[in-house]
Amino acid sequence: MTVSTPALAIDGVSHSYGARRALDGVSFAVQPASFAVLLGLNGAGKSTLFSLVTRLYGTQRGRIAVFEHDVVHAPGEALRLIGVVFQARTLDLDLSIMQNLTYHAALHGIGSREAQARARQLLERIALSDRAGDKVRNLSGGQMRRVEIARALLHRPRLLVLDEPTVGLDITSRADILGHVRRLVAEEGVGVLWATHLIDEAADTDQVIVLHQGRVLGDGPAAKLVADTGAATLREAFTILTGGPAAAGEAA
Amino acid sequence: MNSVVASAERPVAQRAAPRGFTPRQYAICLKGIVWRESLRFLHQRERFISALVRPLVWLFIFAAGFRQVLGMSIIPPYDTYILYSEYIVPGLIAMIQLFNGMQSSLSMVYDREMGNMRTLLVSPLPRWYLLCCKLLAGTAVSLLQVYVFLVVAWFWEIEPPPMGYLAVLPALVLSGLMLGALGMLISSAVKQLENFAGVMNFVIFPMFFASSALYPIWRVREGSPELAYVCEWNPFTHAVELIRFALYGQFNWLSLAVVAGCTIAFMAGAIYAYDPARGFLARRGEGGGAT
Numbered sequence: 001m002t003v004s005t006p007a008l009a010i011d012g013v014s015h016s017y018g019a020r021r022a023l024d025g026v027s028f029a030v031q032p033a034s035f036a037v038l039l040g041l042n043g044a045g046k047s048t049l050f051s052l053v054t055r056l057y058g059t060q061r062g063r064i065a066v067f068e069h070d071v072v073h074a075p076g077e078a079l080r081l082i083g084v085v086f087q088a089r090t091l092d093l094d095l096s097i098m099q100n101l102t103y104h105a106a107l108h109g110i111g112s113r114e115a116q117a118r119a120r121q122l123l124e125r126i127a128l129s130d131r132a133g134d135k136v137r138n139l140s141g142g143q144m145r146r147v148e149i150a151r152a153l154l155h156r157p158r159l160l161v162l163d164e165p166t167v168g169l170d171i172t173s174r175a176d177i178l179g180h181v182r183r184l185v186a187e188e189g190v191g192v193l194w195a196t197h198l199i200d201e202a203a204d205t206d207q208v209i210v211l212h213q214g215r216v217l218g219d220g221p222a223a224k225l226v227a228d229t230g231a232a233t234l235r236e237a238f239t240i241l242t243g244g245p246a247a248a249g250e251a252a
Numbered sequence: 253m254n255s256v257v258a259s260a261e262r263p264v265a266q267r268a269a270p271r272g273f274t275p276r277q278y279a280i281c282l283k284g285i286v287w288r289e290s291l292r293f294l295h296q297r298e299r300f301i302s303a304l305v306r307p308l309v310w311l312f313i314f315a316a317g318f319r320q321v322l323g324m325s326i327i328p329p330y331d332t333y334i335l336y337s338e339y340i341v342p343g344l345i346a347m348i349q350l351f352n353g354m355q356s357s358l359s360m361v362y363d364r365e366m367g368n369m370r371t372l373l374v375s376p377l378p379r380w381y382l383l384c385c386k387l388l389a390g391t392a393v394s395l396l397q398v399y400v401f402l403v404v405a406w407f408w409e410i411e412p413p414p415m416g417y418l419a420v421l422p423a424l425v426l427s428g429l430m431l432g433a434l435g436m437l438i439s440s441a442v443k444q445l446e447n448f449a450g451v452m453n454f455v456i457f458p459m460f461f462a463s464s465a466l467y468p469i470w471r472v473r474e475g476s477p478e479l480a481y482v483c484e485w486n487p488f489t490h491a492v493e494l495i496r497f498a499l500y501g502q503f504n505w506l507s508l509a510v511v512a513g514c515t516i517a518f519m520a521g522a523i524y525a526y527d528p529a530r531g532f533l534a535r536r537g538e539g540g541g542a543t
Contacts, residue, residue: 054374056373058527078376080272084370084374095295106281106285107371107382108377109276
């Protein structure tokens, strides 16, 4: 891993909803051209962190910077470098794939001719070129996700953040999407923050950040976390770190 | 519009605005948002039809029934005796815009719950600008509805002077902005979709009935001076009067001032409420993943 300007630097971030503390002194960094997995159960604070990174909420305490652009002081510069895939589906179901993509491009100040050229390229990569004119409503869940990832890449961000992108997808679609994003890291040098509660989505060489009840309990290459905790697998390491059986499936 | 933008900038001024965008990019963004809202509106055929049927029901049925009950005297801007159906047309136009404003507000709450709103809010352009674009887009959609209504009304022998159709345009833009901004302000305060029905009852009905939309205020005063007083203070009355005067090629300065002032106030409030640092946005970040 090269030591350069981190794609994403999170430094001492805390966030509360009234009395409930969702994040408590969270710090970590994601390097360019690396795949970082933010691992945590539902309710660990992953989505809150995403909302702070994408400036849906104001940062209460701490600092978040995207390639050294502070999201509070230079939100425009920070946001134009981020591509986001939210957990909830955020495509317009009644518009076509192309219309969804050009709308997003317009929000980034990209004109429609340029947007269509870029969109066609991206759609080719996710094998949906021939469906550009189809309404999003007619796509499968996995296809929608792929379109959302394509959309997040339209403005050529250098950091891609994805919040539980594989939730609700079948095994094949999950593998597809994971593979697609890993290729982006390898081929385009995009920094990726991939939030999930599915432990098997992390590879041994990935940076893994374990988030539990709003705190970072572990941060490092997956293999190192496993070795440091004396566990045999990442799942075990996760259980040891969070101090209990990984009882996934609780809706937040 | 400039005045809205200028005053609206203040609440978010604490962030050092990056100068990273060209005017062309701002224009592309505006065009994209207006285009998307229009497209969505045209796709929702039921919404288009109900937006048109609602005022027509009032015009065809209510006005016809009330024609004999309510006598009209000659009041400005009219220079002759008019039929009741002609009197309520400006009120119905404003009603179209009121419903449209609330509808886009409703869709903002819906978008926020479903996550679509995030697409808009993660745009790198300044948030006040995005909200202004959204407001302009909603207003553009309301103009479309109003002109279709006016065409149908023309066949019903509601025939304002031809120049009125043009003169009313700036008035419609302004009243559309005011009612849209009000909707946006309300949407920022409504936490969940379920609460919206109540808001509709508490906003739409009082605003519409306690105004000069259905009856001239002098008639109201005969029945209840207090209610007439409320009507005079109701911004919706001024939207109606602005439209009424403009439709007959006249200016109503008081209404113009009230509508412009309210637009700025509502919009500033909405921008303040949608400022991330205020945290008025839906609180449960994790609530989006019901899938």
